[in-house]
Amino acid sequence: MPGHDLITLSLGNYSNYVAAHFWNIQDELLGYTDLEDWTDLSAVIDSTVLFNIKENRQGALSYHPRALFVDLSGSLGGVSLSDSVGAAATESISTWGGRLQVHQADLVPKSSFLKALEEHAALDGSEEDSVWEARQAALEEAAINLDLRDTVSAWTDYLKAPLTSSLVYTIPGIWKGINEFTSYCDGVTAMSGDGPAKEAKEEISDRVRVLSEQSDGLQGFQVLTEDKGGFGSITQRLLEELREEYSNRDVLLFSVRPPSNPAVKIKGMEEARSAANDAMALSTLPELCSMYVPLAVPWSRHAFPHLIYKTNSHFQTSAILASAIDSFTLPARLTPGCPQSRLGSPLGAVSLHSLVQLMRGRGGPNLVAGSLCMPCPSVETDLQALQAHRDDRMRGGPRDQLGESASGQVNHKLTGMADPVLTSVSSCTTMLSPGLVDVPSQRLVESITLRGALKSESYFSAGESEGGGGQVSVAGAPGSIGVWKGGRASVSETQQALDYALLHGHGDSDARMCVRHRTVVPMPLPVPLPFPSSLFAPEVGGLLGKVYRSAAVASAADFAEATVDRTQPQPHNSSWGRAYGQQPVGHRRTPIATAPLLARLLATEAFSTVLDEVCVKWKETCRSAAGASLLDTWGYSPCDAQEVGEVLQGLASSYHDSDSEL
Structure with a gap:
């Protein structure tokens, strides 16, 4: 019978960027359990689903991710593992009598954030306040500079978990920046044959087996993979073994990819490789997992009204995907029994198996889309006011600024917020699944997660002078003064507003x-x-910073002058660091501490259009000279290529006929 634990596997460089953010989010959540004002809210999420928890003789708890990172050699930046790579290299050279080609690169230093984190972890609590504050300031500054100065060159630069040989595995003999690993079947070579290839295959399998043995009861696996390349076939081999050894456990697969520029037209071998990678991934991986969710941040930087990101920054775009994945899987990570918080018990807890069965209908196709709104609009607790707001929008009232609407009512909205009140789930969420267009008439099943919603009164109201929170400046809106009044919405209030949005x-x-x-x-x-x-866009900082921080930082100008209050508990403990005696990582200079978020998983017939396009491109690739040459290097005969096309066509047909499946 399925248990309650999840094992998280990430394969590929960009996947590990996403996974690093994901685990930092989990670490942050653990920190909130120690805060009096947050204990009941954070307790509704069961962190033991993702962590192995150990207790020493003194009763101190340490948290160990139930995870495995898989990447190419040379991809760990300035972090090294305990295993001796040099010894293995010497052993392999001694058995080779042919010509040697040596590639040598300068040592990569650790990021300033990791150095500051290590220095902070060395504090034992006996230091003077000035020493603690200096280390704290250095840590905060290093964290900000990771982003502002574009200094992130590897996912290890910002991962707070200490990397050990049991947590990460780099594929021997294939080096980042030296070996091409861009074709789907490159991974077949890496995992086939004897020697290092056989060792890699067995090593990954053994580590997954150890993780499962450490679990008291396994619910399933969540796999993050960069499948459009060599890690696609490595993922295929891994999924085949998971299905063989854990046939009664669900596997939730997230295919994560960096943003791609649709305006850039590729030709020749690059075009053939891209089309073939898509075809191979979609023809093999979905049938080996319980649910396949393709995700990529849109290339357009205006896709999210309140987020500002560089499309070429893995550090930034992967943070968006990690936030989405954390919320997609939240229904399967709620605490059993759903404990009561001051805002009510959470609604919608299900097992991973139940979530998978829901999204697949009665054994239907298993491709699922994802969409996200971060931060999400507030919820209106007065249904009459919500109806009036909806009517106002239907009449074309202004949405992006303070002023009078068509109905003559003053819009009390935070300057720059595109739509501060939740009136529609579809309109506020941004599609994350590449090439997919959400057509309402094609929807089959939806799973919607709304977390940490604010009441609509929490948004700043210009010109008012009284309320529950006092006046603060709105970042990005010089001269605008407002108050927050409503605070967080209860579960029942949020459910009521969400149901109204879905119905109307x-x-x-x-x-x-x-x-x-x-x-x-x-x-x-x-x-x-x-x-x-x-x-986060500047106007968001003023809102969320005020509502959610015990020591508010409302604007970019304000947080530059922020000071650390060591007398107040802070929600930024490092769960791994605490095992090594680390002091709580406290007040930060970033204005956002928490964010309300709305995430949606969607089964839709619109996948038929995407699959039809993949089928067409696959056929064109097989007929082209570049494609024929590529498939020949992969060892694919015309019959093999035809079989891939038939699988794709069958998958597309299942969406054309999806009415009969539900």
């Missing part, structure tokens, strides 16, 4: 009748210390 919102009320599962959690997304500080 644009793009929701006109959708076909479909199964909808909603999860409402009072705990917002905890934003960890090394999260990209420039990701």
